[in-house]
Amino acid sequence: MEISMSNLPLSNILQRKVRSLISILAVALGISLLLILIGMTKGTVNDVARRLENVGADILVQRSDSSVFLGLKSGVLPMKLQEKIEAIPGVKAVAPVMTWTASLDGSIQVVYGIQPETFNQVGNHLELLEGRLLKGEKEIILDNRLAEARHLDVGASLDLWGTTYTVVGISKAGMGARIFMPLETLQKSLDEEGRVSLFFVRCESLDLVKSVAGEIERQIKGLKAYVLETFVDTMMRNLVGLNEFLMGTTSATLFISFLVILLAMYTTILERTREIGILKAMGASKGFIIGSIILESILLCLAGVIVGYGLTFILKKLIQTFYPLLNIEITWYWILISGLVGILGGLLGSFYPAFRAAKQDPILALRYE
Amino acid sequence: MSKKTILKAIDVKVDYQIGKVTVPALRGVNLEVQEGEFVAIMGPSGCGKSTLLHVLGGLLHPTSGQVILDEQDLCRVRDAELTKIRREKIGFVFQRFNLLPTLTAFGNIEMALKINGVRNGASRSDILNMLQLVGLKNKASHKPAELSIGEQQRVAIARALINKPSLLLADEPTGNLDSASSEEILKLFLDLNKRLNQTILMITHDKEVAAHSHRIITMRDGQIVQK
Numbered sequence: 001m002e003i004s005m006s007n008l009p010l011s012n013i014l015q016r017k018v019r020s021l022i023s024i025l026a027v028a029l030g031i032s033l034l035l036i037l038i039g040m041t042k043g044t045v046n047d048v049a050r051r052l053e054n055v056g057a058d059i060l061v062q063r064s065d066s067s068v069f070l071g072l073k074s075g076v077l078p079m080k081l082q083e084k085i086e087a088i089p090g091v092k093a094v095a096p097v098m099t100w101t102a103s104l105d106g107s108i109q110v111v112y113g114i115q116p117e118t119f120n121q122v123g124n125h126l127e128l129l130e131g132r133l134l135k136g137e138k139e140i141i142l143d144n145r146l147a148e149a150r151h152l153d154v155g156a157s158l159d160l161w162g163t164t165y166t167v168v169g170i171s172k173a174g175m176g177a178r179i180f181m182p183l184e185t186l187q188k189s190l191d192e193e194g195r196v197s198l199f200f201v202r203c204e205s206l207d208l209v210k211s212v213a214g215e216i217e218r219q220i221k222g223l224k225a226y227v228l229e230t231f232v233d234t235m236m237r238n239l240v241g242l243n244e245f246l247m248g249t250t251s252a253t254l255f256i257s258f259l260v261i262l263l264a265m266y267t268t269i270l271e272r273t274r275e276i277g278i279l280k281a282m283g284a285s286k287g288f289i290i291g292s293i294i295l296e297s298i299l300l301c302l303a304g305v306i307v308g309y310g311l312t313f314i315l316k317k318l319i320q321t322f323y324p325l326l327n328i329e330i331t332w333y334w335i336l337i338s339g340l341v342g343i344l345g346g347l348l349g350s351f352y353p354a355f356r357a358a359k360q361d362p363i364l365a366l367r368y369e
Numbered sequence: 370m371s372k373k374t375i376l377k378a379i380d381v382k383v384d385y386q387i388g389k390v391t392v393p394a395l396r397g398v399n400l401e402v403q404e405g406e407f408v409a410i411m412g413p414s415g416c417g418k419s420t421l422l423h424v425l426g427g428l429l430h431p432t433s434g435q436v437i438l439d440e441q442d443l444c445r446v447r448d449a450e451l452t453k454i455r456r457e458k459i460g461f462v463f464q465r466f467n468l469l470p471t472l473t474a475f476g477n478i479e480m481a482l483k484i485n486g487v488r489n490g491a492s493r494s495d496i497l498n499m500l501q502l503v504g505l506k507n508k509a510s511h512k513p514a515e516l517s518i519g520e521q522q523r524v525a526i527a528r529a530l531i532n533k534p535s536l537l538l539a540d541e542p543t544g545n546l547d548s549a550s551s552e553e554i555l556k557l558f559l560d561l562n563k564r565l566n567q568t569i570l571m572i573t574h575d576k577e578v579a580a581h582s583h584r585i586i587t588m589r590d591g592q593i594v595q596k
Contacts, residue, residue, distance in 0.1 A: 011471040278467045283456020
């Protein structure tokens with residue numbers, strides 16, 4: 001004989017399907033919003049940082065007030081600083097780079113103007129999957145993700161800032177920029193001859209990296225030398241507004257979850273006034289009633305969190321199908337945080353309805369129609 | 370051997386405050402119920418029957434007087450203690466059954482056990498026995514909406530009795546039932562009273578219903594006029 005047990009919170013959730021479904025979906029949307037926004041932010045920031053790390057240089061030198069998001073400022077350093085940096089003991093090679101951005105189908109891509117020979121001396125060689133290195137003036141190299149997304153192959157043409165460039169090579173994605181062109185070409189097109197955005201530096205040995213970075217900052221005022229090995233951490237710590245953004249998004253999710261459950265449980269206890277009166281007449285303690293309502297809220301939130309996780313991965317797939325160059329990084333840490341935030345919001349939202357229910361006069365509640 | 374007095378009300382008064390006017394609902398009620406008695410309280414609407422039931426059941430504190438159940442004065446205990454007494458010593462049966470609509474017949478009875486701190490397992494056979502006692506063992510998995518009104522009231526009685534209360538308080542238990550169902554419920558009360566020695570205090574305004582009890586108490590204007 002099948003007998004459903006007296007699990008009041010669960011039976012209430014199953015009985016009031018529409019209310020439960022709406023509450024679950026609202027919490028799920030909050031969770032998805034949090035995970036996707038943070039995933040996109042982290043994905044973009046990490047992508048920038050990893051690309052810089054993957055250049056393989058030991059040190060990145062910028063003006064101290066430059067943004068780590070390359071391309072936001074272009075020719076801010078005189079190119080002649082290359083010689084000064086090269087003269088510092090322990091420096092093996094220096095590669096000047098001009099950075100800029102190009103808008104392709106609405107997405108912004110970073111462009112590096114490089115000298116192929118110096119660029120290859122400071123770190124990992126630009127790994128070409130097809131074609132050759134830059135030689136001529138109007139030539140570019142694309143990384144394979146951009147080439148695939150734009151269906152471009154070696155020999156194809158691409159318009160940037162009103163000029164047509166020929167694709168001469170396809171590089172492996174994940175190193176530096178998605179588009180490389182000769183340094184002089186980019187300098188000319190930006191009218192910034194003799195100026196660069198940054199320098200990549202290679203040291204004689206790994207032991208010297210920290211001291212060389214310190215020496216660069218000491219000898220040439222106004223420069224900031226980042227040790228690239230620890231660049232991701234440094235970038236995450238120092239990125240202005242990132243932590244505030246994460247806090248804001250997390251708080252918004254907490255608030256959504258709080259409001260949804262507050263409203264759902266408040267209307268529920270109004271609707272169930274008589275039932276609460278019955279429980280009280282049966283001798284249910286305040287703790288029993290509070291516990292029952294809080295448990296129902298937690299179950300709703302838990303279902304919302306699980307649906308939210310599913311929704312997030314569907315959204316991620318969809319976004320990456322339509323925007324293949326967008327990086328969305330969803331980490332276990334944020335999966336855990338978003339789940340906790342969803343449940344905590346619901347828990348807080350259930351307190352007022354739960355305590356209100358526990359305070360109800362059983363006689364008035366039993367008279368309630 | 371004389372029977373034990375299980376319930377005693379001494380000069381119980383209840384006043385309701387409506388705006389600035391004080392309306393007396395009970396005007397000094399004195400009452401004794403012996404263990405194993407089946408007592409009916411009769412009276413016209415508004416005479417204070419339900420108020421008296423709420424006071425005797427620990428749902429309402431009287432303005433003055435004493436209510437002693439199993440040698441414990443309900444007027445001198447805190448709310449939490451009163452709640453405990455309610456779940457351990459008093460069973461309620463209401464006119465409108467008051468079953469929890471989302472739970473099955475089994476679940477409704479089990480809820481009374483859970484409230485009383487009895488966990489799953491050992492209670493299962495007790496619940497099925499209780500359902501058998503009220504003739505509904507085959508409807509254990511039915512929800513209230515799937516039961517007839519007579520069956521719903523029998524589930525409510527089973528729920529009220531599962532914790533073996535000292536006192537069963539029934540507020541117009543046949544008020545919403547047709548005559549056949551009323552007869553069934555009254556027979557069940559008599560059976561429970563006889564077989565389990567269950568003390569029952571029943572409120573009704575129906576003379577025929579009251580006639581099934583051992584003793585009829587009549588109330589008028591907040592007072593007992595005939596014991």
